[in-house]
Amino acid sequence: MSTNLLIQYIVIALVVLASALYAFRKLAPALTSRWLASTSIHLSQPEHAAWVRAFGRRLQPKQATGDCSDGCSTCSACGPKPPANAKGDAVPLEFRPRRHP
Template sequence: MSAGLLLQYAVVALAAAASVLVVLHKRFPGTTRRLRVALALPLLRAGRPGWMRALGRWLAPAPTTTGKDCGGCDSCG
């Protein structure tokens, strides 16, 4: 397999993954929020290196002040 074809497959795979993430975020904001929390919490534990904690802060969703039934899309305010 040539390098050009491999690069083409990689670009298509990245575009497909980005598309899935956008659709997930638009259609299921609550699920996306829970997934981001689940990914961020292990990175934010005490004793982790600074770069891991910074990545966890970047991944963590912004805190919300809405009710428990809200999906977190932030379109109401």
């Protein structure tokens, strides 16, 4: 196997791994947050080197502050807005003819 082919395989593997991690974080945010928190606690132990502890502090997930910008979805205030017709009545469809140029 040539060196160029090996480098190509490594780059492709890194791209696939990064894509899988990104998709996993989008599909299971609570699980990945727990995993990051436990990894961060493990790496922040005093017996590790300073650079490992610094990396562990960087891995800590954001804490929910109760602000609407953190996306914690605990109060449902940030969720979808109710329809404009709050009574629950059906809104009639309105059909318009196409305009031909």
